[in-house]
Each structure stands twice: as structure tokens, then as C-alpha cells.
Amino acid sequence: MLEIKTVDETPSDEDYVFIFVKENAVVSLRRPPDQFWLRREVEHAFGKIGVGAPLGYWAGTPSYVVEVDSQDLDAMEHLSGSLYSLFGRVPDAVFAAYGRALQMLSWERDHKFCGRCSAITAPTDGGKALACTACGHSAYPRLNPCVIVAVGKGDQLLLATAAGRATGFHSTLAGFIEPGESAEQAVIREVQEEVGISVTNVRYVTSQPWPFPSQLMLGFFADYAEGDIVIDPLEIAHADWYSRNDLPTIPPPQSIAGQLIQRFFDVR
Template identity: 55%
Template sequence: MLDLDQSAPDHRNDALHIVFQRGKLVMDMRSRQPCILGEIDISQNQWPVARERYIGHWSGQACFAIEISESSDIDAMRYQAGSLYQLLGRVDDGVFALAGRAAQLLDWERDHQFCGRCGQSMTTADGERALGCATCKTTLYPRISPCVIVLITKGDEMLLARNARFPRPMYSSLAGFIEAGESAEDTLRREVREEVGVEVGEIQYFGSQSWPFPNQLMLGYFAEYASGEITPDMDEIAEANWYHPKDLPPVPPPSSIAGQLIQYHCRRTQAG
């Protein structure tokens, strides 16, 4: 539903907006798609726009990511400012991806106001989604950080771990950032070894998901257990164990790729 081929319109009639204030997403609690606000919301509330980025066309309408002034008043009876996490499970995947794209574009612009090579101000490049430096000709594109996320299986059982930094008792698959010079498969084997001390055998690609916390692209895999005893590193992983589909701890929702991996494995064990 998101069309990236169309350029930004010359007018703002019927435009859609993903609105942020102080880094928080502004949501309309009366709407079925709470993160998508219309032009009338901006004008009637008289929200001054501090920054904006054209995202693309959503269902035929131009859509912009905007950050409103920190001093803007938000009607607490209608709007709520919160985290992108609050959208998980409340909207479909396309809408969540749209809001995530908006957040990433605004974060990228905020973090690259000046050239990292010569220190001069960056400006929007013509004809492409990029920031350019007129002095040294450096061009910067929105940053994407590739990660792997893997569900390790041993027969019907799956290895689930609790992250030491996660505030709630949630058990999930293992994940890690791809480092310079690594393939996704290299990263997978290294992260598993470092975090829980086991080795994996056959690897099978599952799918990917944009994860805007803040700018990851999650590459999902299944991996078969090969050897080793589970030994959490106690830095990132506080606890890890084997779990059967019939006796699962709290796991991520199906709107996340971690939840999708777990659900897929549960379905295939039932079918088999």
C-alpha cells in the first residue's frame, strides 16, 4: 500500500501524517489507524511543524513524517503520545511499517544535520532520498542496520532466552547485529556461540522484517542444534532453556518476526 515511486506533491490537500513530538508517536485514540493523522488534525490543533520528511503515497494519498514543536499542546482527551511498541498488535503490518519508516527518517535527519567529514551543514539532496554536503560532496542515505534473529530447534523443542535488559519476563529467539566483513550466516553462528555457548548445524532462511528500534532490518532464520550445553553469557542473556510448544513461557507477539518464528515452528510440530 506504500507507493515510493511518486514524488512529493506541490500541495498538502488530503495529505496524511505520522506525527512525533519529543521522539514520541502522537496517536489518535478514536481512530482505527491511530498513528495516521490527517491534514485537518495539524491545522485544527495549530501544531507548528519543526521538521518534516515525505515518506511516500499511502493508499493514494501523500504521507509525511513530521515532528511538531515541543511546546505544542496535545489534547489528552483525544491524542496520546507514546512508543512505536504500542502499535504492535493494534495495527496491521503495513501500517506499523509506515510508522516505523517515518520514525527512522526523522531520526536520520536529526542525527545527520552536519557532515561527519568536514562539519558543514547537510541539506536535502535533489532527486533522491539523501542528505548532501555542498562543501565536500559527501552524500548520506538513511542508515539501515542489518541483524540476524534465529530460532534454534532440537526436535520439537526450541531454545528461548530472556534478555537481561528486557524489563518484562519475555522469552524470545536470539538476535545480533551483523559486523563488518561478516555474512548473515557467520553472524548467526557467532552470536549463538557467544550468547548461549552452543553450536548449530543446518540453517534455513525464514524471512525479514523492518524493526525501527531504531533502524534494524531483521533477517530471520531457523537453525538446528548441533552440540554444546546452554550457557547464558549473563551479560545480554540472563536465562535460556529448551521449551516445548505445549509448554511455552511468555513469548513475543506474532506481529514481530520473533513471534512469527515461534508460531511457525509450533504449527509445523503439530502438523508433523
């Protein structure tokens, strides 16, 4: 897996370099996406690149991310695509490395100028922050914490389909944590807002970074307390209680939703 720590050595030809065109990862058609590009290969294919944003170390090798121009892609050699297309197709640690690369690149792209005084920023704190060259205001990568919750009622689980998003899945409920709110409070509020029921016994289970664009999904279990399902039609198309033997199509096991559903039924 990608070891996240400060890269403090001089860039070399043997560094790993993740490449993106805007939000799309660029992979070589000649090998699988978990054989990462070396810096010398990137420079051979795309010309001189900057040092790039440091990501940490993959198997002891310093790793960076750079953006290239779509015009420099060679259709016979390169494939660019959303990270969604890699999800579940590469090992989880490889997907997480691509996810970190995309988030660091997006953050750098969105913070070229100071949000306070609009002067140019430059990397500081070993590349972990961007600091304003005029006023010193520094910006760190922003994560958006979200809760995702498997609500149980006896041996049944609440699953819902989202309004306006044809994922084909029945999934657990999820939503962003509001400023000033605890994760547990967000669970209770989101469930109440989306399906009109109250829950109790909210407990943390696991988490997953989700780089679309920069969520940190915090997974919970909660128990049904009271109320009938009344969906918010702006958020939810359909919601109901399901048993192990009548499950609809659920998200894949690599996703945190899939993991919560699996863990719920593992003990029932």
C-alpha cells in the same frame, strides 16, 4: 500499505502527515491512529509546518513526516506515545508506516550537518539522501541489520530470557551483524557467544523492520549441532529447550520472534 517511492508532486492540503514529538508519535484522541492526519488538519492544530520528509504514498496519497514541539500539544486533543504502544494494536502495515516515518525523521534530525566537513546538508535524490552543501558528501538512511534465530533440536526449540531486560518473554536469540560478516556467520557467532552451543544448517525464513531505532531483523532457522548450554550472563538470564506442550510465555505473533516460534512448531 505505504508504497515507498519518490514523492514528486507539490505538497497539498490533502497530503497525509505523520507527526512526532521526538521519538513519540502524536495521534488525535478523536479517531483511531490508522486514520492519518491531513496536512491542513496539522496546520490548523499546530500552525505552519515545513513540508516534512517525504515517505511515499499511502493509498495513492503523498505522505510526509514532521516534528512538532511538545508545547504545542493539547492534552484534550492529542496523545503522544512510543510506537511500542501501537505495536499489535494497529494493522501491521499501519505500524510499518509509523516505523518508516520515525526512522526517516530520526535520520533527518541526526544528519543536519555533514559528518565529513560539518557544513549544512540539504535533501537530494528525491528526499532519499541528504547531501552536504559544501563538500557534496551524501548520507542515506542507515539500517542496522540484525539476525534472529530459532534453534531447533529435534522437536524442541531453544528459548531464552535476556539479562537486564524484564520483557516477561522467553524468546529466540538475536544480535547485530558485524561489519564484514554474513548473516549466516552472525547467526553461528551469536548462538555460540550467548549460549555456548554450535549450530548448523542455517537457513533464512523471513524479515521484519524494527524501528527501535532502525533495525532490520533477518529471521533464520538453525539446527543444534553440539555443545551444552552455557549462558553468557551479560546477555542471557536463562536459556533452555522447550517442546510445543511446555512453552513458557513467548513474544506476540506480530513480532518476528513470535512468527519464527509459530513456524517452527507448525511443522512438528
